[in-house]
Amino acid sequence: MNTVRPFFFALCVLLGFACSTPRYSEKAGISSGENKPHAQSISNPFRQKVVDYGKKFVGVNYLYAGQSPKTGFDCSGFTSYVLKEYGVVASPASAIQAKEGRYVELDQVLPGDLIFFGDSKKKIQHVALVVSRGLDGITCVHSTSSRGVIVENISQSTYWKPKILFARDLITDN
Numbered sequence: 001m002n003t004v005r006p007f008f009f010a011l012c013v014l015l016g017f018a019c020s021t022p023r024y025s026e027k028a029g030i031s032s033g034e035n036k037p038h039a040q041s042i043s044n045p046f047r048q049k050v051v052d053y054g055k056k057f058v059g060v061n062y063l064y065a066g067q068s069p070k071t072g073f074d075c076s077g078f079t080s081y082v083l084k085e086y087g088v089v090a091s092p093a094s095a096i097q098a099k100e101g102r103y104v105e106l107d108q109v110l111p112g113d114l115i116f117f118g119d120s121k122k123k124i125q126h127v128a129l130v131v132s133r134g135l136d137g138i139t140c141v142h143s144t145s146s147r148g149v150i151v152e153n154i155s156q157s158t159y160w161k162p163k164i165l166f167a168r169d170l171i172t173d174n
Helices: 004-015 045-055 075-085
Strands: 102-104 114-118 124-134 137-144 148-153 164-169
Touching (some): 045 124, 045 137, 075 124, 075 137
Antiparallel strands (some): 102 164, 114 124, 124 137, 137 148
8 A cells, every 4th residue: 555645645734735636627728726826915006007007098999910009909919018018028919818827717816817708619819907806797908899998897798798718817927
């Protein structure tokens, strides 16, 4: 009989560590072992600065592959531009942004996190920057093809809510 595993388990229990295998999140397609505690405070000043900066662009036009407030933004060009202002590197492509940073449960998102949207096949089609999470849902600022940069509650949107896939935190480790 292998005595190493029971010993390791007993040691973990005594030291207060969880000794379970990482869970797999079907929705995000990743292991929750990647989902370290999302320890930043909701009132974190750095995150709030990022969000406030993003909100300054409300009204800027949508432009496919746009990455500038002078010409317009597409969704990922917008999130990349806003994060870059604060030294957070993010690809200008939403499919790549969806793999950057770390996975965050939707009920744990914080201002400055990114929310990804797509179809039932989990193909990334859109990204938005979280403004707030509250009892009424998640509010984001994002660049939409029909209205340009806007702030809206995606949890109450009949269009966006069914397309929500997962969230990522690109800020914590920066």
